[in-house]
Amino acid sequence: MAMAALRREGRRLAPLISPRTITAVRSSPLYPTLEDEGPLGVRHISTQVVRNRMKSVKNIQKITKAMKMVAASKLRAIQTKTENSRGLWQPFTALLGDLPSMSMNKPLICADVKKNVVVTISSDKGLCGGINSTSVKISKGLHKLNSGPEKETKYVILGEKAKAQLVRDSKKDIELIITELQKNPLNYTQVSVLADEILKNVEYDALRIVFNKFQSVVSFVPTVSTVLSTEIVEREAESGGKLVDLDSYEVEGGETKGEILQNLAEFQFSCTMFNAVLENACSEQGARMSAMDSSSRNAGDMLDRLTLTYNRTRQASITTELIEIISGASALEG
Amino acid sequence: MLVASTVALTSSSSAEVQHVSFSPTSSNQESKNSASRNRTTLVDMVIVPATTGQMGVLPGHVATIAELKRGVLSVHEGSETTKYFVSSSFVFIHANSFADIIAIEAVPLDWIDVNLVQKGLEDFTQKLSSATTELEKAEAQIGIDVHSALNSALTG
Numbered sequence: 294m295a296m297a298a299l300r301r302e303g304r305r306l307a308p309l310i311s312p313r314t315i316t317a318v319r320s321s322p323l324y325p326t327l328e329d330e331g332p333l334g335v336r337h338i339s340t341q342v343v344r345n346r347m348k349s350v351k352n353i354q355k356i357t358k359a360m361k362m363v364a365a366s367k368l369r370a371i372q373t374k375t376e377n378s379r380g381l382w383q384p385f386t387a388l389l390g391d392l393p394s395m396s397m398n399k400p401l402i403c404a405d406v407k408k409n410v411v412v413t414i415s416s417d418k419g420l421c422g423g424i425n426s427t428s429v430k431i432s433k434g435l436h437k438l439n440s441g442p443e444k445e446t447k448y449v450i451l452g453e454k455a456k457a458q459l460v461r462d463s464k465k466d467i468e469l470i471i472t473e474l475q476k477n478p479l480n481y482t483q484v485s486v487l488a489d490e491i492l493k494n495v496e497y498d499a500l501r502i503v504f505n506k507f508q509s510v511v512s513f514v515p516t517v518s519t520v521l522s523t524e525i526v527e528r529e530a531e532s533g534g535k536l537v538d539l540d541s542y543e544v545e546g547g548e549t550k551g552e553i554l555q556n557l558a559e560f561q562f563s564c565t566m567f568n569a570v571l572e573n574a575c576s577e578q579g580a581r582m583s584a585m586d587s588s589s590r591n592a593g594d595m596l597d598r599l600t601l602t603y604n605r606t607r608q609a610s611i612t613t614e615l616i617e618i619i620s621g622a623s624a625l626e627g
Numbered sequence: 628m629l630v631a632s633t634v635a636l637t638s639s640s641s642a643e644v645q646h647v648s649f650s651p652t653s654s655n656q657e658s659k660n661s662a663s664r665n666r667t668t669l670v671d672m673v674i675v676p677a678t679t680g681q682m683g684v685l686p687g688h689v690a691t692i693a694e695l696k697r698g699v700l701s702v703h704e705g706s707e708t709t710k711y712f713v714s715s716s717f718v719f720i721h722a723n724s725f726a727d728i729i730a731i732e733a734v735p736l737d738w739i740d741v742n743l744v745q746k747g748l749e750d751f752t753q754k755l756s757s758a759t760t761e762l763e764k765a766e767a768q769i770g771i772d773v774h775s776a777l778n779s780a781l782t783g
Contacts, residue, residue: 384727388692388719481731542690542719553694560717564729 338610343603347596354592360420361585368510368578374479375507375571381564382518388542389526389561406525408447409439410468410497412566413459414504414573415452417472422580424505424573425454427515432503435517436463449491451570468495479574481567488563498522500562504569505576511583513576518569520562523554672703673726675718690722697773699780700733710736712780714773741781748774 413432415425432455436446449469450456456470469491477483491500500520505513544550673684676698694717701710716730751770758764 381729384719384729387721387727485731542692544692553692556694557692557717560729 338606338613340603340606340610343599343606347599347603350592350596350599354589354596357585357588357592361582361589364578364581364585368575368582371479371571371575371578372507375568375575378568378571382561382568385561385564389521406439406498406521407444408496408498409435409444410447410449410491410495410500411435412449412491412500412502412569413451413455414502414569415450415455416573416577417453417475418577419454420581420584421577422584424513424515424576424580425452426458428503428505428573429455429458431515431517432459433463435501435503436466447495447497449495451487474570475574479567479570481563484567484570485563488559488566492559492562498525502565502569504573505580507572507575507579510579513580516569516572518565520558520565523551523558526554526558527551670702670704673728674699674701674703675728676700676713677718684718684720684726686724688720688724688726691718691720693718693720695728695730697776699736700728700730710780712736712739712777736780739777739781744774744777744781748778 411432413428415428432448436448439446446466448459448463448467449471450459450467451471451474453472456472459467471487471490474483474487499522502518502520504516504518506516508514544553671685675682675684675693676695677693678696679693681698682693695713695715697714698712699710700713701708711733712735713728713730714732716728716733718729719727721727748771751767751774755764755767755771758767
C-alpha cells in the first residue's frame with residue numbers, strides 16, 4: 294500500500310524530472326544489466342538475475358530429493374536379498390578360511406601366490422558418492438602389493454565407473470570388462486554365467502573380489518574376498534599351512550579328491566561373487582541416498598542465501614526510488 | 628532360491644545342538660514364506676542325495692565334504708520329516724556335528740505342481756528327439772533329468 298502511494302507521487306513528479314532526456318541503458322538479451330525501465334521511464338534495479346538463479350536452484354533441490362527417494366526404494370528392495378545371500382558364503386569361509394594373507398611375503402610360510410586376479414566391482418551410474426573411488430584405490434593397492442619378479446596381477450572389471458578409472462593407467466593389465474550388470478534384476482543365474490566366463494578365460498592362483506560391503510545405510514566398508522584355486526588349496530593343506538584342517542575331511546564321491554575340490558572352488562567363487570555383487574549394489578544405493586541428501590541440503594542453503602540477496606536488492610531498489618523522488622521534490626522546493 | 632543351510636546334528640547322549648538355518652535368497656517370487664528362514668532347529672537326521680547315493684547324516688558323522696546331485700533332501704526332526712527338492716549342491720559335515728548344506732535351489736516338495744512336472748517332462752523329451760546340435764541335445768537331456776528327478780521325488 295505504501296508502494297502504491299509512492300508510485301502515485303512518482304507519477305506526479307516524473308514529468309517534471311523528465312527522465313526521457315536521460316538515455317536509458319538498453320538491456321540486450323545477451324547482457325542482462327541490473328537496470329531496467331519501469332512505467333513512465335522510472336528505472337529499477339533488476340532482480341531478474343537473482344530470481345532466475347533461485348528458480349534453477351529450487352529445481353535442482355526437487356530433483357535431488359526425488360533421486361534420494363528413488364534410491365531409498367531401490368535399496369529396500371535389494372537389501373533383503375543381500376542379507377539372505379550372506380548365508381551363502383559363510384560355510385565356505387568356515388571350511389576353507391578367507392585368507393588374504395596368501396600372497397604376503399611371509400618367509401616362514403612358503404605359500405606364494407603367483408597369479409593374482411583382482412575382480413573389481415563398481416557401479417554403472419554415477420552420483421553415488423565415493424564408493425567407486427575407494428574400490429579402485431584398493432584394487433590398485435592390491436596390484437602394487439603383489440607385483441614382484443615372478444608375480445603378476447590382472448584385473449577383471451565389473452561396472453563402468455571402475456573401467457573409466459582403471460583404463461587410464463592399467464590398460465595392459467585388464468583381462469575382462471563387464472558392464473550393464475544391473476539392467477535386469479540381479480539373480481544367481483546371471484552371476485553364475487559371469488563367474489563361468491571369468492573362470493574360463495582367466496588363469497589364476499587366487500581371485501580377490503573387491504567390493505563395498507553394506508553395513509548400514511550410512512556405512513559401507515570396502516572388502517576383499519579371497520578365493521583360492523584348487524592347486525593352492527591342496528598345497529596349503531599338505532604343507533601344513535593354515536588350511537591343515539581340510540585334510541581331515543573325507544571327500545565323498547567323484548574319482549579323485551581334486552575333482553570335488555575343483556567343483557567346490559568354482560561354486561565358492563560364484564557364491565562369493567553373487568554376494569559381492571548384491572552388497573555392492575546395496576552400497577551404491579545407500580551412497581546415492583546420502584549424496585543426494587547432502588545435495589538437497591546444500592541447495593536449500595544456497596536458496597536461503599539467494600533469498601537474502603534478492604530481498605536486499607529489492608529493498609535497495611525501493612530505497613533508490615524513494616531517494617530519487619524525495620530529492621526531486623526537495624530540489625523543486627529549495 | 629539359493630539356500631545355504633547349516634544343519635547341526637543332535638545326539639541325545641552328547642546333547643549337541645542341531646541348527647538348521649536355511650537362508651534362501653529367493654528370486655522366485657511365489658515363495659509364500661518370506662524369504663529368510665534363518666532359524667535354528669534341532670534335527671535328528673538329514674538324508675542328502677549325494678552323487679554316490681542317498682547318505683544319512685547323523686550326529687557324530689565323520690567330517691566330510693560331499694557333492695550332491697539333484698534330488699530330495701529330507702530333514703528328520705523327532706517324528707516329523709520335511710522334504711525339499713534341491714538342485715545340485717554341496718554338503719560340508721564338520722567334526723563338531725554341524726553340517727552345512729549349500730544349494731542353489733531348494734523347494735519344499737509341496738510347492739511343486741505335479742501337472743507342470745509331467746508337462747515339462749513331455750516337453751523336454753520332445754525337444755531331445757527334435758534336437759539337432761549337441762548343445763540342444765545337452766540342454767534337453769538336462770531338462771529331462773531334472774523333471775524325472777522331480778517326478779520320482781513327488782511320487783516316490
